Amino acid sequence: MEKKILAAVDGSVYSSNSLDYLIRLFRQDQNFSVDLFAAVSSSSGDQSWMSDCDIQRTESTAELQRKAKATRYLKDAKERLVRNGFPEENIATFVHASGEGITNSIYHFAEKNLYDGLLIGRRGVGRVGEMLLGSVSADLVRKCHEVPIWIIDGNITSTRFLLAVHTCTHSLMAADHLAFILRNNPKAEIYIYHSLAAFGSTPPAETKEFHDRWGERWCEEHLDVETCLYKAHSQILVENGIPEERIVRLPPRRGIHPSHDLLRQAKKHKCGTIVIGRRGRVDKGLLGGVSARAAKNAQNMAVWLVG
Numbered sequence: 001m002e003k004k005i006l007a008a009v010d011g012s013v014y015s016s017n018s019l020d021y022l023i024r025l026f027r028q029d030q031n032f033s034v035d036l037f038a039a040v041s042s043s044s045g046d047q048s049w050m051s052d053c054d055i056q057r058t059e060s061t062a063e064l065q066r067k068a069k070a071t072r073y074l075k076d077a078k079e080r081l082v083r084n085g086f087p088e089e090n091i092a093t094f095v096h097a098s099g100e101g102i103t104n105s106i107y108h109f110a111e112k113n114l115y116d117g118l119l120i121g122r123r124g125v126g127r128v129g130e131m132l133l134g135s136v137s138a139d140l141v142r143k144c145h146e147v148p149i150w151i152i153d154g155n156i157t158s159t160r161f162l163l164a165v166h167t168c169t170h171s172l173m174a175a176d177h178l179a180f181i182l183r184n185n186p187k188a189e190i191y192i193y194h195s196l197a198a199f200g201s202t203p204p205a206e207t208k209e210f211h212d213r214w215g216e217r218w219c220e221e222h223l224d225v226e227t228c229l230y231k232a233h234s235q236i237l238v239e240n241g242i243p244e245e246r247i248v249r250l251p252p253r254r255g256i257h258p259s260h261d262l263l264r265q266a267k268k269h270k271c272g273t274i275v276i277g278r279r280g281r282v283d284k285g286l287l288g289g290v291s292a293r294a295a296k297n298a299q300n301m302a303v304w305l306v307g
Contacts, residue, residue: 003181004033006115006147008106008136011073014121018152019080021302022119025159027085029184034086035115036077036093038070039105063097070095103139110147116181117304119150141295141305145278148177148307154300158272159187164262165194165233166277167225168205169213174277174306175233179240189246190237191269194228195261196254228252259293266301273302 007022009015026032042063074093082088098105110118122137137151163178165171182188210219224231230249238244250265266274278291295303 001180002031002033003029003116004035005117005119005150006035006037006106006110006113007077008118008120009036009038009070009073009077011069011076012121014152015073015077016080016121017155018119018121019077021152021156023081023084023086024157025185025188027081028186030087030090031184032086033090033092034081035113036074036091037106037109038074038093038095039102039109040066040070040095040097041102042097042099067095067097103136103143106136107140107143110144115147116177117148117150118144119152121152138296141292145307148304150302150304151295151298152302153298156272156300156302158270159185160189160191160269160271161273161275162191162193162262162266162269162271163233164274164276165192165229167229168277168279169209170277170279170307171229172210172214172232172236172277174275174304175236176240177306178275178304179237179242183241188242189248190242191248191250191265191271192230192233193250193262193265194230194252195258195265196252258290259297262290262294263298263301271301273304274298275304275306278305278307 005022007018009019022034040063071093074095078088078091078093081091094109096105096109100108106118106120118140120137120140140149141151161178161182163175165175178190182190207219207223207225210223222232222235223229234244234247234249237247248269250269253261253265262274262276265271274294276291276294291303291305295305
């Protein structure tokens, strides 16, 4: 089955880091497709909505220049992927001009086309990073729940993944997403970890919630609530083609702060990516805060938020 990712491109070194991340992990996967997307703002200010209904309106010189620059960025990005092993037919490019803002342009395009993941490079952490592209990634974390979002910070070389597990359906869905993306990947290793700091006080989901998605028979055989669903997560990975010898179960630990604990464990075990299942946009509980903070504070690491 084809896997299709939307990668936001802006010509920066941070965008290049995100492309290098794809190259290291997926250049050998012939079923992996990348849509490169560049969002540019229109020049019509608050009346940009009129361009959709007024056929007499034309693009300004400034907007045409921004589109031309974005097109060059996309051309360079595509050539970078092709040089490093991606089939040219698996790469498409899109420039989108809109008055709705960069974040909304990316979000709406990803949502409309139902991508398997949305990838964006980030300009580091702290106040300076937040003032630049950091604000775009932070806004996407808040808005984008329909499509898994991959936040890339820095130059990541490790092919190890830390899967944060918990006794809830969205955690198993994160495992399912990870297994689907990594299917046929010859190098990736997955470390399963349950953070007591993050999840120790959160009650497990009702059994019926698991039945509705995975079926009662499967749940009776594999659902191990008493051991934080380590067996269930492993089973989902194995059923989706991840070799059992590349799955490592880390003992649960308790840290000072939930998100810091996940980041610490990832660093300790040299994992380049953390994968977290998160609750829906309505729920503002603990787990949502943990995933957002982990994404915000990760340095030289990728964080995938699923759900």
